[in-house]
Structure formats: structure tokens, C-alpha cells
Amino acid sequence: MDFQIERRATRNLITFFISKMLTSLGFTVFSFGISLYILSITGSALSFATNIVFNVVPRALAAPFAGYVADRFPKKRIVVASMTGITLSVVLLIIHTWLFGLSVVAIYTITAIFSTIGAFNGVAFSSAIPNMVGKKRLQKALSFNQISYSIGGIGGPVIGGMLYGFVSMQVFLISMAVAYFIALILEATMDFTLFEQHQKREKESMLQSMKEGVKYLKEKPLVKSLLWMNIWLNFFNSAISVGIVFILVEQLKMPSTNVGIIQGAGAVGMLIASIYLSVRSDLRRPLIFIRRAVILACMFIGSIAIPLFFDFSKELTFVFYMMVLFSISAMNICSNTPIGVLIQRSVEDHYRGRVFGLIETVSVGMGPIGSLLFGALFDFIDAKFLFVGIALTLFLLMMHYANRALRIYEKNST
Structure with missing residues (x-):
């Protein structure tokens, strides 16, 4: 039995790393390419800075609510639902781009959606790590998380620059959607309750829960x-x-x-x-x-x-x-x-x-x-x-x- 749990924990750890690397690369490539696009069509540093605001503010505001939801509902359901929302958002942006072209307003909207949904995904994932890999693998799991961000930081601008220079924006967005879809499939296969300690949760309002x-x-x-x-x-x-x-x-x-x-x-x-x-x-x-x-x-x-x-x-x-x-x-x-x-x-x-x-x-x-x-x-x-x-x-x-x-x-x- 212990051997089976150890094997599933190791599988969770590897899947977690691959999923995080794909999402980190996807988001960094998207951010880099969209930044170039905004600057190319507006020539305005203010427009570029505004997109950063739409990326930061919704995430900061949504995080406390995401924390409440992560403690009240199954974390796997939150992670899978939020990643599904992010993937569908990219698909909708692709459809919008085909029909109407890519506008700055559409970019701001999708950035705000990413930021808000990403808060729920990030908080639920972070709070679920000990349940997926066990406390003795936490150092390795968090290090893998940092490795994925580092790979995204190094490879994202390179891949984003290549895609932006050689393919259309639609192909650029399709590549991102594919990366997120693969991450979604991987996250859906993970066991989020492997080391979970079940406790009865008292019913309380969101405000009471936050307090x-x-x-x-x-x-x-x-x-x-x-x-x-x-x-x-x-x-x-x-x-x-x-x-x-x-x-x-x-x-x-x-x-x-x-x-x-x-x-x-x-x-x-x-x-x-x-x-x-x-x-x-x-x-x-x-x-x-x-x-x-x-x-x-x-x-x-x-x-x-x-x-x-x-x-x-x-x-x-x-x-x-x-x-x-x-x-x-x-x-x-x-x-x-x-x-x-x-x-x-x-x-x-x-x-x-x-x-x-x-x-x-x-x-x-x-x-x-x-x-x-x-x-x-x-x-x-x-x-x-x-x-x-x-x-x-x-x-x-x-x-x-x-x-x-x-x-x-x-x-x-x-």
C-alpha cells in the first residue's frame, strides 16, 4: 500500500512539474507577444502599462475570494474548472480575432479574465500541493515550481519573439491554447487528495470565513x-x-x-x-x-x-x-x-x-x-x-x- 502511495505521489510530482512548465511558458509567450503587439499598433507606453494593470489588479482583488473557495470546495474541481476557463478564453479570443481582428480592448478584456481566473487556479494549486505530493516532497515540489517559472522566463521571450516574427497572431494564440489544453488534461489526471486529512467544515459566510x-x-x-x-x-x-x-x-x-x-x-x-x-x-x-x-x-x-x-x-x-x-x-x-x-x-x-x-x-x-x-x-x-x-x-x-x-x-x- 505504501509503495502504491509513493508511486502515485511521484507521478503527481512529475505531472505537476510538466503542467506548471506548460502554463508558465504559455503565459510568458502570450505576455511577451501581446506586449509587442500593443506597442506595434499603438506606439504608446501608456497602453502597454495599462495592460500590466489589467494583469495585476484583478488577480490581487480575486485572491482572497479564491482562498475562501479553495477551503470550501474540492481543490481539484477548482483547478480543472479554472484551467478550462482559461483555455476557453483563449479559444474565444481566437474566434474574435478571426471574425473582427485583434483589438486593444479585446486584449485588455482577456488579460483581466486570465488574471481573475488565474488567481483561483494559483491559490487552489498552491494550497493543494501537500495533499498531492506529501509534506516530505514539498521542497522538491516548490523547487520544480520555481524551475518551471525560470524556464518560462528564459524560454518565453525567445519562443514569443520567434512566433511573433514568423507566424500570424491566430497561429500564435492557437499555440498557446494547445499548451493550456495539454496542461488541463494533465491536471485532470492528478490525485489532489492523496495525503488529504479529511476534516468536517463548519458552514459559515464568506466574510466570516475570511475573518x-x-x-x-x-x-x-x-x-x-x-x-x-x-x-x-x-x-x-x-x-x-x-x-x-x-x-x-x-x-x-x-x-x-x-x-x-x-x-x-x-x-x-x-x-x-x-x-x-x-x-x-x-x-x-x-x-x-x-x-x-x-x-x-x-x-x-x-x-x-x-x-x-x-x-x-x-x-x-x-x-x-x-x-x-x-x-x-x-x-x-x-x-x-x-x-x-x-x-x-x-x-x-x-x-x-x-x-x-x-x-x-x-x-x-x-x-x-x-x-x-x-x-x-x-x-x-x-x-x-x-x-x-x-x-x-x-x-x-x-x-x-x-x-x-x-x-x-x-x-x-x-
Whole structure:
């Protein structure tokens, strides 16, 4: 019996990875191609930015409701229904394009639909991972999830650029629909209840359920500390996304090709760190590992300012920033993945959807807020001093929450 469960868990893990890779590639290819299309027909950066808003805001607003639904109804049903909705949305966009052509309004509409339905799919999937693979495979599963995003980040623009340049938009969308349909079939074959602990759910309204989720989180100091660590990492990562491009393009006048290669080095760093965590054994002291990764990440963030203090050659500057972005991205994976594993292991199944719905809302929302804030700060504060300040602030915040989480974790373990 145990052998059968182990085999089904392994099958779930492999299917999960392939499904996530297909959806990640599909969405990245779609986003890249649609961005090029919007810019080509409007020539407006505002139109491009508006599409980003339609991608972010609905997902952030829908995530708390998705968390409630994930805790009230079978997660497999939610995942399959939401993926069916996403696939049908692409098919409807294809039909609309054939009949009326592809318009900006249609793109905004489909982006908002993707974002809303994607929140339900993402939250249900995230909260179901321990039930599909078991808690001892969580590190591997979350690492596989990161690998799929890294592959999407590296391969998506390449595939999207090739499709956009050589085929019609209809063929472009059909390719995406096929990828999502295959992912849907794979998800429908997965066992979402393999390790599920059945508990009787009390009937309560959506508002009461959400209040219970917040109350539960307040009573979980370890999860609360880990959540704050996740929030601050996401917030300050937006500073890196905005600031590194600002420095390379505006201050160092680096060619766009080199900027793209440097950003690609970050995706490679994520991929290698994810592969490392997927093949190694479970971390015996995860919070010590997280703390070391955060310290290194803060050091690398601070080092972004070094070429602005000293006169580096163009070649050395290029190589330096490749190494720095590679290292920052790798350390982010080495901190975020164990944080995710600890949260998954610490939250009971019947609260997991609401907790991950809250995490989804905060994580998605902090990116745009951080981008706007740091975008304004880089216009008024010297970038080299700002990056030193960012590194120090992040270091102090993360050490505070990491040390608090470590004390709680060790107390609970004794």
C-alpha cells in the first residue's frame, strides 16, 4: 500500500512539474507577444502599462475570494474548472480575432479574465500541493515550481519573439491554447487528495470565513513572521527590477543587448538554485539556511552600487552585473523556497487556501507599489546611495523576522 502511495505521489510530482512548465511558458509567450503587439499598433507606453494593470489588479482583488473557495470546495474541481476557463478564453479570443481582428480592448478584456481566473487556479494549486505530493516532497515540489517559472522566463521571450516574427497572431494564440489544453488534461489526471486529512467544515459566510483566516494567521506567529519576510523580499525585489535597468541604461549607457543578457543571467541564477534545491535532501535547519541566503542577497544588492563609486571598464561592468544579478536571483530562490515549504508545513489543510489567498494578494500587490515608489526615489536620490540604503534596510528587516521565526521554530521543535 505504501509503495502504491509513493508511486502515485511521484507521478503527481512529475505531472505537476510538466503542467506548471506548460502554463508558465504559455503565459510568458502570450505576455511577451501581446506586449509587442500593443506597442506595434499603438506606439504608446501608456497602453502597454495599462495592460500590466489589467494583469495585476484583478488577480490581487480575486485572491482572497479564491482562498475562501479553495477551503470550501474540492481543490481539484477548482483547478480543472479554472484551467478550462482559461483555455476557453483563449479559444474565444481566437474566434474574435478571426471574425473582427485583434483589438486593444479585446486584449485588455482577456488579460483581466486570465488574471481573475488565474488567481483561483494559483491559490487552489498552491494550497493543494501537500495533499498531492506529501509534506516530505514539498521542497522538491516548490523547487520544480520555481524551475518551471525560470524556464518560462528564459524560454518565453525567445519562443514569443520567434512566433511573433514568423507566424500570424491566430497561429500564435492557437499555440498557446494547445499548451493550456495539454496542461488541463494533465491536471485532470492528478490525485489532489492523496495525503488529504479529511476534516468536517463548519458552514459559515464568506466574510466570516475570511475573518477566521486572518484570526488563524494572527495565532500562528511562525507563519506570520515568514509571511512578513516574504512581503519584504517581494517589495525590495521591485527596487532591484527598477533600479538595475535605470543604472544600466541611464547612468552607464549600456547597449540594450547587454541589458537583456544581464537580466537573463538572473533567470539562469533562479534556474540553477531551483535545480539545486530540487535534488538535495530536505533542509535540516531551514531558517539558518534562509538567514544565510538573505545575508548574501543583501550583500549582493549593496554591491550593485560598486561600479558607480569606482571607474570600471565597460567589459568589467558587464561581467560584474551579470554575476551580481545571477547571485541575487539565486539567493532569492534559496530564501523564498524554504519559506514556502515552512508555510506549507505549518498551515492546516482547511486554512491553507485562505492563507495562500492572502499571500497571493500581498505578493501581487507589493510589486506595483514597490515599482512606483522606487521609480520615484531613483529620480530624486543618487542610485548608488539608494542601493546601499536598500541593502541595509532589507538586512535589518530580514534579520529581525528571521531571528524571531528561528526562536519560535526551535521552541516548537523542542
